Amino acid sequence: MTHTIKCIRLHKEFKGDGVNTIALNQVNLEFKEGEFVSIVGSSGSGKSTFLSLVGTLDKPSGGTVHYGKLDLKGFNSKELADFRFENIGFVFQQYHLLPTLTALENVMAPLLSRKVSYDKKERAKQLLEEVGLGDKMNSLPSQLSGGQQQRVAVARALIHEPHWLLADEPTGNLDTETGEMIFDLLLRLNKEKGCGVIFVTHESALAVRADRMIEMKDGSVIRDTGVSGL
Template identity: 65%
Template sequence: MNKSIEFRDIDKVFKGDGIETYALKKINLLLNEGDFVSIIGPSGSGKSTLLSIIGTLDVPSSGEILYGDKTVHQMSNNEIADFRFENIGFIFQQFHLIPTMTALENVMSPLFGRKVTYNKKERAIQVLEQVGLKDKMNSLPSQLSGGQQQRVAIARALVHKPKWLLADEPTGNLDTDTGETVYELLTSLNKSKQCGVILVTHDSILADRANTKVEMRDGEIVSVCQRQPV
């Protein structure tokens, strides 16, 4: 299946007290398979709303999104959940690790209750090794630094080999050096695993390093800049 993502005239409207607020307005965008995309803009510009819709956590008010030839938001809830599991990994600013679980257990958590063709523990150890934390697999989140916790979160997102990694301000709670390490890890995974990355960030320096930079303001895309991968 073609793993590109295409937006066609996407609107997202929130309604309350008789007032309509447009979070997204007429979004038309094509994200190519395996691309590294940054989405940048001020607070309230629609970045996180767009990421939630890309990740099938929310649905547009109008328009359509195509993943290859699939119109995902027209599927049933169970079909969307299965599609999300097969295709999308999420990385959040706040890590969202389960404090009573080890790093290994946190990485395995998306696989709980799922039938897969591989050994779940072996796969979780493999991705922890990819992010440089195999020696920390029995550690609790409280025993890890912020950067290590974010790398566990990245490993969790990778565990089922998604086609796209969606990262919402993944360096926002990290110091500059640790944030750079996390960014370089995402870049490496993008190149070595052919996994598309969509990075929401306020950091213009990081945004400028992406292959495709999408700038948003007031719910609209104001520019799309592309450069050749390095």
């Protein structure tokens, strides 16, 4: 199948205390295979909500997400989990590394309950080499800097060679120089591995370096510097 992502009238409301809050309002967007896209906007603009829906971590109140010809609307929880494993890698602002596991073990963690056709340990070692941490494989997260922990998280996201890498404020906890290093790493991996990247950020200096930049406000897309929405 092709690995384009198409969002059609994607909508998300949160209900509480008798009040409905619209977090995402009828968004239509399409992402081409292998594209590097940044999404910007102030807090509360809907960026992270949009990413969680595209990544199938949450379900929309309305609308659909298509991966190629696949409509995910009817998938149950197990089917969505299997789909994510096969197609999507996640990088978050918080690194979410397991503190008692080494860098190598953290990278391998998504594979622990999965049968795969490759050597898990060898692939994890290769990825840590690629993100510049070949000498930190046996280090615990507490022995790594914030930038190093985020590089471990990037390697973990790539362990099953996903078609899309979804990054939610991955440089938000890092200083400017380290944040740029992480962004450059994602750019390089995008080019070398061909996986698409959707990069949510507050940092306009990084966002403008993507192939395409989408700006959101109040749950809607207000600007798209690349391919127009549907």
